Amino acid sequence: MSKPDPPPRVRFAPSPTGSLHVGGARTALFNWLFARGRNGVFVLRIEDTDRRRSREDLTREIISELSWLGLDWDEGPVYQSRRGGLYLPPAERLLEEGLAYRSDPDPEGRTAVILRVEPEDIVFSDRVYGPITVSGGELKDIVLIKSDGSPAYNFACAVDDHQLGITHVIRGDDHLPNTPKQLLLYRALGWNPPVFAHLPLILGADRAPLSKRHGATSLKAFREAGILPDALANYLALLGWSPGGDREIMSRDQLVEEFSLEKVSRKAAVFDHQKLTWMNGRYIQETGPEELARRLRPLLAETEWETVSPGKLEAVISLLGHRLKTLADFPDQAGFFREGEIAYDPGAVAKHWSGEDVREILAEAREAVEAAEPFTRENLEDSLRAVIARRGIKAGALMQPLRVALTGRKDSPGIFEIILLLGRETTRERLDRAREFLEKNP
């Protein structure tokens, strides 16, 4: 047996110039899975050297969305902007060694520090893409320190990764062309380079890189759309990676257990909202009412549900929570549990209230509900089924008009459960109102 690899140190290094989007989130997730699966260390580094475009509020947002996704880090956040002093010494060393030179002064007399690049082939092995050769002469000299004194990206990246002891650089494959440059920097500085692993891009349905044009792509948007973090993590994990075989619904522990860079795909993947929504529905089904209520609460702020009691909310959720595809579906599907008058869906009325005997049936249903004593699900069902039997009609001929009267819609959870939760009084009110409606609109 070969001896086990030492624990890896990886990092996720977002730039706070925009919201955290699914592409970045997936990169963070893969780093996290990799670290957690082999006892490694996950470092969060904020690449905020671009003072002009970096925003503190975005830094906070990125941090909180990562937490929402369930990703935690062991070190950081490390702010690149606060480590200015780290970059000059290595650059000066390269200058002294003659490996780097100063640019011609700009009009203001400032110079940049630039690494001299010799024309020679560069070969490296990417953990995902395999061996990659870049022929000599393709690379130009590399700017280390810009004329304004700040470190250029590739240099800052190499210095930081080295200084933080990063062993594996796992990032989007838009960085693949940067890799030879960084390798040259490591070589010039006499440092051991980390292992590089590049992740394929995530595309929109039109095969263009995912962007705002494709709708909700920020984590914030997914959260607000009622996607569960575990569902999103599971979906994202499978975008560009697979454990082999047919497994799809996988817990965090399973993902951590199975994840490996070798099984990451090299092919860009199209983000499929429908499949995410399906998967989210599966996760919702497996989530208990208590937790669903907790997840739902923030989405209910400023809606008519804001003031509903926790007990009532949980009761409603246990009745229809498992039917939701996203948490955001809740207000629409649960609307009829709110007090006050319900709206009748015209389609439902036309379909189920057009029969001649509907008024009679509803009247008998009303009596049957009154007669259920004690007020239990079993008694309600017995009582209502008795009406069906007595009239010799099909169950649907009673259930459907009743459903419209109580919910205003064609689809809903089971009628008996609804009556039970609504209570006798509300049920009675709604049936009376249905009767009035039918009298006015024969």
Next chain:
RNA sequence: GACCCCGUCGUCCAGCGGUUAGGACUCAGGCCUUUCAAGCCUGCAACACGGGUUCGAUCCCCGUCGGGGUCGCCA
């Protein structure tokens, strides 16, 4: 344009020289049922093309075509 990468159902994946090319999402039909959702069953649907190598290529090699990435003193 140059350099690099990629190419299995519409989409996400499995496959790793011999398979009726498998699963999932979507879509269609059916079952169940008080409706819808869920669940279960069935169906539609793919190896980009052309050369090799081989007894045999989805799989290996070359080319073509197609897609993507990068070419800043941005990150």
